[in-house]
Each structure stands twice: as C-alpha cells, then as structure tokens.
Amino acid sequence: MRLGRRQLALLAALALVLGYGVHFLWGWYGPGPLVHDTAFVVAEGAGMTSVSQDLEAQGAVASASTFRARVRLLGQRAGLKAGEFTIPAHASGAQVLAILQGREGVMRRLFTVPEGMPSVLVTEKLLAQPMLTGKVTVPPEGSILPDSYDYQRGEPRADMVARMQKAMAQTLADLWSKRSSRTVARTPAEAVILASIVEKETGKPAERRMVAGLYSNRLRQGMKLQADPTIIYPITQGRPLGRRIRESEIRSVNAYNTYAMVGLPHGPITNPGRASIAAVLNPADTGALYMVADGTGGHVFADTLAQHNANVAKWFAIRRARGDM
Numbered sequence: 001m002r003l004g005r006r007q008l009a010l011l012a013a014l015a016l017v018l019g020y021g022v023h024f025l026w027g028w029y030g031p032g033p034l035v036h037d038t039a040f041v042v043a044e045g046a047g048m049t050s051v052s053q054d055l056e057a058q059g060a061v062a063s064a065s066t067f068r069a070r071v072r073l074l075g076q077r078a079g080l081k082a083g084e085f086t087i088p089a090h091a092s093g094a095q096v097l098a099i100l101q102g103r104e105g106v107m108r109r110l111f112t113v114p115e116g117m118p119s120v121l122v123t124e125k126l127l128a129q130p131m132l133t134g135k136v137t138v139p140p141e142g143s144i145l146p147d148s149y150d151y152q153r154g155e156p157r158a159d160m161v162a163r164m165q166k167a168m169a170q171t172l173a174d175l176w177s178k179r180s181s182r183t184v185a186r187t188p189a190e191a192v193i194l195a196s197i198v199e200k201e202t203g204k205p206a207e208r209r210m211v212a213g214l215y216s217n218r219l220r221q222g223m224k225l226q227a228d229p230t231i232i233y234p235i236t237q238g239r240p241l242g243r244r245i246r247e248s249e250i251r252s253v254n255a256y257n258t259y260a261m262v263g264l265p266h267g268p269i270t271n272p273g274r275a276s277i278a279a280v281l282n283p284a285d286t287g288a289l290y291m292v293a294d295g296t297g298g299h300v301f302a303d304t305l306a307q308h309n310a311n312v313a314k315w316f317a318i319r320r321a322r323g324d325m
Contacts, residue, residue, distance in 0.1 A: 118238020
C-alpha cells in the first residue's frame, strides 16, 4: 500500500521526534565527553547556571544549556552541594548531577572565606555551619587567610580557626621574604594593616598594586590616608554600614579613622587576601596621591590635587546623570 504525502510527512515528523528523544536520553544516560578524571569545585551559593557553564568549560558536559534542560526534565530535585568533587572520565550527565548533589562519589566539604571578610562575619559563618562543633570566639582581625578550607563533619570550630590562622602566618612569612624595596611596611603586621585597607578600597584585582602604591606615597609624605573604610570599621567592626558616612563620623578621632590621623590605623580593618598583601609588599611604582571612583567599580588616579579635582567633577557628573545626587 502506497502512503500518501501527508502520511509520509507524519512518519518523518515522528521519526524526527523519536530520534531527538533518543539523542536527549542518550546525552543524559550515555557516556559523557570528559576525557580524564577531573576535580570540580562548586562554590558556596553557586547556582545551576554558573555550575553548568563551568562544567562545559572543563569538558564535563557538551553544552551547558542542554545539560540544564536535561536536569529540569530528568534530574532529581535535590540542590547542589558546595565542595570539591571528582568527576570520572566519561561520566554521564545523570552521574555528574548525582555527584554534585552529593548522592554519588566522594565530596570534599569546603568552608570558604572570601577576600575581605571581617573576623566577625567569619565567626558568624562558622557558627552557622551545622556540621562543625564547639564554640569559637571572634579571632583577631587580619589573622585569617581568605581561602577555601576542607573540613570534616564534627570538626571543632576552634580547629578551623587555628588552621586558617596558620595559613595566614605561613602566607605572610612567604610574601614578606619576597618584599620589594618599595614597600612602606616596616613589619609584617603593618603589611596586613595596609593590605586590609587596599582590600576594602577596590573591588578590581588589577587595581590592587596601584591603590597600594597610592597609599604608600601618602605614608611616605606624611599625608593622611583618608580611606573611607577606616571610618566605618570602629562603628560596625567590619559589617556593612548600610548608609552614607556622616560628617560627624568623618571628624571622629579614634584609633582607626585615617581622616583624623596620620599614618596607619591601630590594626587591620578586615582579613586581606594574599593578592592584597602581595600588592602592599610590591606596590606599583607610581606618583599617584589621589583617587576617585570612575563609575565602573574602579578608580581614576591622579598625581596632583588639580587633576584629582577635575576627576571628582567628572564623578559628580556621572552621579547626577544617574540620579544619585
């Protein structure tokens, strides 16, 4: 019996649907594209979009968007676990998801301290981790190295703090031994204090050495550092202020406010990361003495007050255009 044109079209469409269905299922349950066993880290708070993109970048899945589609249709609803996992070569999409949800394989639990997290917030984060045990007091500011640390279920929180402090001591000793002659830090403790200011003053890694160079110049010339984060620290102990700094707070005389004193504050204002410490110990060779925001999250630097005032005028114009003033 000869099939009509309409029936042929229907059969072709059915074959196409079945073919795509087989491809969709094979891409989930069949062997994946990963060539070698690979370590894969899921950061705390990471979502499926960023994780799938990282999986594609490391060759664990062929397509981030297709992996997400298969997860929605075929995967279990459990959330992703933060930690470091080993994804075996040619793991299927279903196996990759099971590993990242902690249902298969071995997971390294990671406790992450972001760069610039003050000790009070590190302590709160430790206390909020239900798999850790015991009490812990707020460690001295600047004594903890921001990084990701392995931990075991039931490990004492005090042991975690001790390991993070040991990591800071070792890192500081290593960087101090390689310091440049341009650094103004006379001791490792001063390096941490200045690095904590650099950490808080810029969110752009590429600017760290420039900001360190600027503050180094101010210290050499006996100028006030005038770093806004040093005003905030004695008020909040490192927590966000949540409002604009008041004029009375700018004038306040205390051991931290670098608008009211010359030199470094009494101590660190956060836990600086390795890169900020390295920047202070090897600052940029610059004549800059001033900086102001540029509207992109970075700064414009100036050697003279006249240049700085012109940059400030541009920044105010940007703020007015945004409706911030």
